[in-house]
Amino acid sequence: MHDSPTAESRPSWRSTRQRNAVLRALGDRPDFTSARELHAALAAAGPTAGLTTVYRTLQTLEQRGFVDVVRDRSGERLYRLRPTDGHRHYLVCRQCGLSLPLESDAVERWTEAVAAATGFAELEHTVELTGLCEDCRSGTERPAPNR
Amino acid sequence: MHDSPTAESRPSWRSTRQRNAVLRALGDRPDFTSARELHAALAAAGPTAGLTTVYRTLQTLEQRGFVDVVRDRSGERLYRLRPTDGHRHYLVCRQCGLSLPLESDAVERWTEAVAAATGFAELEHTVELTGLCEDCRSGTERPAPNR
DNA sequence: TTCGTTGCAAAAGGTTTGCATACCA
């Protein structure tokens, strides 16, 4: 997860069929999704959008703070609509992709303490937690986009 | 930073001119370095090693737990020899690359608590802190590999 | 002699960019 202190919002947002489709697709998925997966979902659902457009839309949404982004083990970027109350950290299941927003006050406090102790400023932090959820361990997996 | 519970060490390590050169180059650099930079450093220093070999050597070192790895903002992997006392987290300056090993007990405890609370197992965590060091802020920058 | 290692070239894979066209406001 990546925290940027400022969430820009300069250029105006022009509403288009493609952008709306991307937003809808994002909303349909409770967990982190790759650009590729979103693109495929759109293609399946009817009104398509080019892969380039998906990338550009996600890029814009990221800049505006509307989506959270993580990287999976291969380095691929995964996106998820940010909950209305702003930024959070997540615990993601490596098997099925289930993602849980986390209380992360402890981490936030830690980074502040580190900043104070080291003299560094403008700290940004990336905190990603992955594991195996109970269902996956017990064999009771969900449909499993297994990543 | 990426924590893997087990640090493998199966196949034997055959000492070669190229591997030694990579290790020496890694040792020369106190901060995180990309495969590309290492390769360039080797080329400049005389006994070269192919870029492929650099990658494969780093891969092996990573598996054995001899190097720590972070990803920069572009997703590129950066390597650094691991201090003798095992794994740590780092605070890295976005401007000059200066990296400080951190006391991260607070984070380790937090991940344990999260595991206990959520029922997730085999937790792995990535924690990366970046910021601007004092020198860079004051304009007293070091030579600056500015990434 | 053996089998791990090297290195070149090519592949892979995700993400970005150039540019002409389409379209929202």
Next chain:
DNA sequence: TGGTATGCAAACCTTTTGCAACGAA
């Protein structure tokens, strides 16, 4: 109408892989 947004193809970049030649043990 003016300025964005779109989309295709191609470019980019880092990292990986195929494979024949090499070299440490």
